[in-house]
Structures are given as structure tokens and as C-alpha cells.
Amino acid sequence: MTKPGNPVPSRLIGGVALYDGLLDHGAQVGMVGQLRAVVAAAPLYVPVTPGGRAMSVRMTCAGRVGWVTDRSGYRYQALHPGGGAWPPIPSAVLAVWQTVTGLARAPDCCLVNWYGPGARMGLHQDRDEGDLSWPVVSISLGDEALFRIGGVERAARTRSVWLRSGDVVVMGGAARLAFHGVDRVRPGTSALLPQGGRINLTLRVVDQG
Numbered sequence: 001m002t003k004p005g006n007p008v009p010s011r012l013i014g015g016v017a018l019y020d021g022l023l024d025h026g027a028q029v030g031m032v033g034q035l036r037a038v039v040a041a042a043p044l045y046v047p048v049t050p051g052g053r054a055m056s057v058r059m060t061c062a063g064r065v066g067w068v069t070d071r072s073g074y075r076y077q078a079l080h081p082g083g084g085a086w087p088p089i090p091s092a093v094l095a096v097w098q099t100v101t102g103l104a105r106a107p108d109c110c111l112v113n114w115y116g117p118g119a120r121m122g123l124h125q126d127r128d129e130g131d132l133s134w135p136v137v138s139i140s141l142g143d144e145a146l147f148r149i150g151g152v153e154r155a156a157r158t159r160s161v162w163l164r165s166g167d168v169v170v171m172g173g174a175a176r177l178a179f180h181g182v183d184r185v186r187p188g189t190s191a192l193l194p195q196g197g198r199i200n201l202t203l204r205v206v207d208q209g
Contacts, residue, residue, distance in 0.1 A: 007099065013149050013159055015175030019100060023166035027092065028141055028192055034090035035112065035141075035199065038062045041087040042080045044114055050074070056119040062089045063109040065206055067128065074128050076109065076206050089203075097137050097203050100170050105134070108206035115145065115185045115198040123150060123158070123181040126171070126204065134205035135172030141165050142198040144189040150179035165190045 009017035023031065044058040047069045061067060065076040066086045080086060089110045097107055113121070126136050140163040147169070150158040160183065163169070171178055185198050193199065 017170040019168040022168040031092040107203040111202040121182040137203040138169040139201040
């Protein structure tokens with residue numbers, strides 16, 4: 001289960017809200033079970049940047065559209081790169097969105113990133129969406145990750161925090177376009193995933209309206 005009631009952020013870092021341990025162990029296990037069905041329908045793959053560099057994470061998506069990157073650029077599309085529609089966003093994931101945002105509008109996309117040992121994500125903004133007024137919600141499952149948070153300008157000062165399994169991050173308002181990234185994952189810090197590693201789920205509203 002998530003923490004009962006209407007949770008308030010445990011802390012704010014540069015306007016980014018962190019909900020420490022929002023998901024208890026049972027909720028995490030249930031969510032991972034639902035994600036197995038997502039990966040079975042839309043297998044993880046190694047994305048490539050427009051410059052042709054293979055990313056260190058493996059990726060898939062759920063929802064009406066999925067976010068992809070390849071030599072053609074960054075974009076949302078209705079089909080998995082291997083063909084076929086993306087599976088629905090799991091109910092446990094949608095429940096977290098509702099809990100921390102209170103929004104009637106559901107996200108269009110759930111990006112699923114799997115981090116193995118040595119995987120990282122450079123500083124970036126989430127700005128491929130049609131309406132940047134909607135928040136972005138991020139869920140951490142598995143091994144701890146060193147999350148770096150900056151400002152809306154790339155040169156802004158950054159701060160780092162360890163995200164643990166069950167933590168949830170919300171970027172909204174003035175922090176919606178905050179630069180952020182993952183510097184490293186600390187292997188062996190969680191037994192949630194049988195093969196180890198970390199899953200990060202990122203929920204986004206893609207279209208206006």
C-alpha cells in the first residue's frame with residue numbers, strides 16, 4: 001500500500017518534491033508484478049540517441065503513446081520500435097499518479113527505464129510534451145540511485161540525493177523543466193528485483209487538453 005491519506009512531500013529540493021518511501025514493500029512487489037506483464041508485451045530494448053550513441057539504460061513504455069529515441073530524434077509514438085501497440089499503464093502505477101497529483105487527467109505515457117550496474121542518465125529536461133504545465137511523476141523501484149537535480153538552466157547549481165525503492169519524485173510548477181539525471185546506481189541495495197538493478201517509471205501527460 002501507499003502511505004494513507006493525502007501525502008505531503010518529505011522534502012523539496014529546488015522545487016522538486018520528494019516523497020520518501022511512499023510505496024511500502026507490498027506495494028512495490030505488486031507493482032513489479034504488473035510491470036512484468038508490460039515488459040512481456042513490450043520488451044525492453046537498448047535506445048539510441050540521435051547522435052547514434054547507445055544509452056546505458058534499457059527502455060520500454062506503457063500507455064497510449066511511448067517516448068522513443070533513435071537516429072531520427074526524440075519523440076512520442078503509438079508503436080513499440082519492434083511493432084505493436086504499447087500495453088496499458090498498470091493500475092498500481094496510475095494509483096500513485098492520482099495520489100501525488102490529485103489530477104483527474106491520467107498520464108498518456110509511462111516510460112520504463114531499467115538501470116543495471118554502471119547505467120546512468122545525463123542531465124536533461126523533459127520537454128517533448130505538448131503542454132508543459134502538467135507535472136512529471138517518477139517512481140523508483142529496486143537498487144538505490146544517486147539522483148541529481150538542477151535548475152531550469154543547464155548551468156544552474158545541482159544537488160544530489162539518494163533515491164530508494166518506493167520513493168516518488170514530482171516535478172511540477174516552476175520545477176517542471178528542472179534539469180535532472182542519475183549519476184549512478186548502488187548495486188545490491190535492494191532485493192526487490194530478482195536480477196538486481198533499478199526500475200524507474202516516469203509518468204507524463206503528452207498532449208494538450
